[in-house]
Amino acid sequence: MTRAVQIFLEYKVKEDSIKEYEKTMEDVLAGLEKFGASQVDWYEAADQGSLYVEMFKLPTMSHYDTIKKYRQDKDHPLFGKLDPFIEGGCKKVHCWAFIQKT
Template structure:
C-alpha cells in the first residue's frame, strides 16, 4: 500500500493583493477538495507578512503532479487567478511532495 503524499505549497502574496487573495482562496480551497485531496490546511506566517503555506494530503504522486500542474498554470480557470497576486508570479508558487515518516 502506498503511503499518502503530503503537498506543501508556499508563496508570498503582494501586499496590495492581500484582500483579493483572501477572497479567492475560499474558491481555491473548495476546488482543491473537489479534486479529492484531503482537507486543505492553510497557514499564514507569523513572522513574515504575506507568506502563506497550504498543506494537502493526496493519495499518490500522480495526483500530486496533477495538482502541481494545475496550480502553476496561469490559464487554469480555478487556480490561475492566484498567480498574478504572487510576488514572483508563477515562479513564486513553490510546491513540494513529502512522505510522512512518523505517522501510519
C-alpha cells in the same frame, strides 16, 4: 499499500492584494477537494509578511504531479485566478511532496 502524500505549497502574496487573494482562496480551497485533496490547512506566516502556506494530503504522487502543474499555470481556470496576487505569478508557487516515515 499506498500511503497518502503530504503536500506543502508556499508563496508570497503582493501586499496590496491580500484582501482579494484571501477572498479568491475560498474558491481555491473548495476546489482542491475536487482534485483529491483532504486535510486541507491554510496558513499565513506569523513572522514573514504576506507569506502563505497550504498543506494537504493527496492520495498518490500522480495527483501531486497534476496539482503542481495546475497550481503553477496562470491559465488554469481555478488556480490561475491567484496569478495576479502572487509575487512573480503562479510560477512562483513552491511545491513539495512528502511521504511519512514510520
